[in-house]
Amino acid sequence: MLHDLNIPQSFPIFATATEAEKAPLVLTSVLLxxxxxxxxxxxxxELSKRLDLPPVLGELxxxxxxxxxxxxxxxxxxxxxTASDSLLMTFLQSISDLSPESVTSIFASQSEVVSVLAELGVIILLFEIGLESELRELQSVGYQAAVVAxxxxxxxxxAGTLGLMYFFGVSAIPAIFAGAALTATSIGITSKVLSEIGHLKSKEGQIIVGAAVIDDVLGIIVLAVVASLAKTGEIDILNVVYLIISATAFLLGSILLGKFFNKSFVSIADILQTRGQLVIPAFTFAFLMAFLANAIHLEAILGAFAAGLVLDETDKRKELDKQVVPIADILVPIFFVSVGAKAxxxxxxxxxxxxxxxxxxxTFLIVVAxxxxxxTGWAVIGQPQINRLAIGVGMIPRGEVGLVFAGIGSASGVLDKPLEAAIIIMVIITTFIAPPFLRLAFKQSAQPAKSSVE
Incomplete structure (x- = not known):
């Protein structure tokens, strides 16, 4: 194996790293x-589970x-x-004759690989959540979910934008950017908690997931608006209109596609005879949908979620659910640990x-957030027995979505250090309080949420 990797046979990573040797060192750092x-x-x-808290909180x-x-x-x-901040890179440098330039290059490559794996993890998570969601049930709460979103x-x-301008004297564009960061909802974190506590298919769970999906679409549009505002001081109306039309067309098109695609998917899976005859076509479809969403400037996770909804309607749904779980178990933790590591x-x-x-x-932003x-829980109408507090709490975590807003604002030079730090604090606090409070909100419900699929 060492020979196949073209690594010198005597203490391979102790040798001077040439360009040819960087690849195995990158692999070494990624594996570690x-x-x-x-x-x-x-x-x-495991610790969170023993404390009766959602495991995802422990991963964060x-x-x-x-x-x-x-x-x-x-x-x-x-x-x-930087590379010098990473103890992992320091360890590699201590056992290898690496130049500072080589360490920096390896650090950048290793970080990129782990980030890509984390992105792949959240794509698979949303595909799994889509498979566990009932399209008919999501459609039945579509109106409520849209209002909540x-x-x-x-x-x-x-509240965030006006409060920052009025109470703290923040100028308009930075205040708008911070206000936009407050709009995000991390569907990955919320949906994972709902799944862990057995409420994903409850009426509340379906409203939260549906609202989070719509929220993500609206968040992308808001981000496009504030990003163009930051760059030019003006809003690109055409880009906003394009995003609205493309997002609506994509989600509606995905739902319509499911009515025609299901039989074809089952037929393909039945024809194939080798290992992975079901899960490989499923992931091919999920990744294709994620690519299409990304190609029209939406989030890849929306495409993966839509793919899960489509395949949830097939006759092989239960079998596919079982096959997706171990793959998700491998990749999804990378996403949650990475979110925590970046905080x-x-x-x-x-x-x-x-x-x-x-x-x-x-403190102000956290209260508003x-x-x-x-x-939003009290925006649901026509559902007198609904757990409104649980719906509202489920929408709280900003997670990686909020960090994206902060990162873009920082990179564009719109946010000064105090405001950037405030947004990051808000994202951290909302991300960590949501999982335990969501479980508490369901526990305090007068009656356990019944599955809407009975």
Whole structure:
């Protein structure tokens, strides 16, 4: 095996790294990164389970411990880290004769590979959630989900933007950008928690997932608006109209496709005789849908979710569910640990003078972020027995979506350090409080949520 990789036979990674030798060193760093990810995810998940908390919360906390905030074992350039900040890179350099340039190159490649695996993980997660969701049930709560999503975007955006301008004297464009970051909802985190606590198919769960999907579409449109505003000071109306039309056409087209595609998919799976005759065509379809969504400037996870909804209508749904689970078990933890690893809790340290103003603004943003989503539960009409608190709490986590807003705002130069730190704090707090509070909200329900598929 070592010979096949063209690594010198005597202590391969102790040799001077030439360009030809960087590839195996990148592989070495990626493999070590995955070891760290899996240990963090299992220890965190198991501990959370024993504390009667959602395992995903433990995976996020495990990521925080191994990431930028603590051990610096798993760090990423997009979080502002360099190769010298990574203990993993320091370890590799200590056992190899690597130049600083080589370490930087290996660090960049390793981070990119892990980030791609994390993205693949969330795509598979949303595909799995789509498979577990009932299209008919999602359609039955479509109106309520749309209202929840719109309220969950408009309320925090308006309150956040106007509050920053009025109370803190923030200028218009940065305030709009921060307000936009408040609109996000992390469908990955919420849907995973719902699945873990057995409420994904409840009426509340279907409304939350449906609203989160619509929220993601609206968030993309809001992001396009504020990004163009940041670059030019003007809103590109044509781009906004394009996004609205393409997002609507994609989701409706996916639903219509399911009515014609199901029999063809089953026929293809029945014809194939080799291993993976069901799961390979399924993932091919999911990745194709994710690609198409990405190609029209939507999120790849929306395409994967739509693919799951389509295949959920086939006769092989239960068999496919079982085959997807072990693949998700391998890749999904990479996503959650990476989200935690990128969260820099250093911005919470009040001893750093630069953080104090950010903490004050963050307190305001956190209040708006929580209240702005909690009230969405009361936007549901015609459902007197619905658990409105659970719906509102389910919409709270900003997760990786909120970090995208902060990253783009920082890269464009729109956000100053205190406001950027405040947004990051808001994302961290909302991401970590949502899982335990969502479980608590369902426990406090007068009656256990009944499956809507009975």
């Amino acid at each position: 990164s995955l070891v760290i990810v899996y240990i963090a995810s299992k220890l965190g998940g 906390i495990g990521g925080v411990i191994v990431g930028t905030s603590a051990l610096n074992l798993l760090v990423f350039p997009e979080s502002g880290a 719109v309220v969950g975007v408009v309320a925090p955006f308006a 820099d809790l250093g911005v919470l340290n009040p001893a750093v003078p630069a953080n104090r103003e950010g903490l004050i603004i963050a 929580i209240i702005g989503k909690i009230i």
